[in-house]
Amino acid sequence: MLRCVLFTAGIVATMSAAAAVALADEPCRSRASLDWARAGKGYLVEAVADGPTCQKAVIVQVVRRPDGTALWSDVVLAEWRFADEAPADSAAMEKALAQMLVDGMRGVVSSDQLPEWQQSEEGTLRRGSTVWYAETGVERAAWNTLRAAKRPVFTYLQGTDSVGVVVLGADGTIIKAGYFVP
Numbered sequence: 001m002l003r004c005v006l007f008t009a010g011i012v013a014t015m016s017a018a019a020a021v022a023l024a025d026e027p028c029r030s031r032a033s034l035d036w037a038r039a040g041k042g043y044l045v046e047a048v049a050d051g052p053t054c055q056k057a058v059i060v061q062v063v064r065r066p067d068g069t070a071l072w073s074d075v076v077l078a079e080w081r082f083a084d085e086a087p088a089d090s091a092a093m094e095k096a097l098a099q100m101l102v103d104g105m106r107g108v109v110s111s112d113q114l115p116e117w118q119q120s121e122e123g124t125l126r127r128g129s130t131v132w133y134a135e136t137g138v139e140r141a142a143w144n145t146l147r148a149a150k151r152p153v154f155t156y157l158q159g160t161d162s163v164g165v166v167v168l169g170a171d172g173t174i175i176k177a178g179y180f181v182p
Contacts, residue, residue: 028054028078030090032097038109038152039168042066045104045154047097054078054093055086059100061156063166063174072166072174080160104155111167112150114177117143134178146177153177 033046044064051057057078063071078086078093081100087093108114115127117140125132134143151167158164162179169175 026089027052028057028087028090028093030054030093030097032094032101034098034101034105036063036105036152036154038105039063039154040066040152043168045101047101049078049090049093049097051078053086054089057086057093059097061104063154063168065172071168071172072176074156074158074164076156076158081157083160100157107163108153108155108165108180110150111146111153111177112148113153114143114147114165116147130180130182132178132180135176138175138177143177146175 028049028051030049031046033044036043036045043066046062046064048060048062049057050060055078059076059078059081060073061076062073065071082096087096115125115132117123117125117134119140121140123134123140125134134140146167146169149170151169154166154168156164156166158179162181164179165177167175167177
């Protein structure tokens with residue numbers, strides 16, 4: 001009888017381990033969205049993950065205007081976004097994407113929080129331990145104009161360490177101002 005119980009327990013343990021491996025190898029398809037209230041009624045940010053597994057997924061981040069039109073998008077690899085450990089399955093990825101969007105609404109929320117670009121600087125702005133970089137094509141005058149306009153900002157992890165900064169312009173377009181390394 002004891003052998004039977006041990007044999008059955010061994011089978012259950014093996015099946016549980018196999019189920020965990022199978023779950024980790026399932027396709028990863030998740031979506032999360034959040035109202036971008038600072039931008040105005042109907043603006044939305046969303047993140048969609050898709051891949052053969054959550055570790056190998058790509059994450060598309062999108063800003064949409066009230067009519068649903070995509071204004072801006074960016075793609076990041078899940079292994080960059082979740083360098084320590086990617087969510088194990090689609091449900092966990094959905095929660096992680098939702099948190100990622102919440103995080104993008106914190107910190108820098110308005111363009112007046114961008115550092116002033118001084119005359120003597122060349123596009124790399126050092127403020128304390130944070131280093132800011134202007135996006136290619138964004139000149140000092142445009143940066144400082146965005147800053148003075150006090151427009152809504154959404155931030156997102158664009159690589160393993162850098163945080164991208166997009167600004168909703170007064171004309172309803174999205175401008176990628178640059179990024180910073182915290």
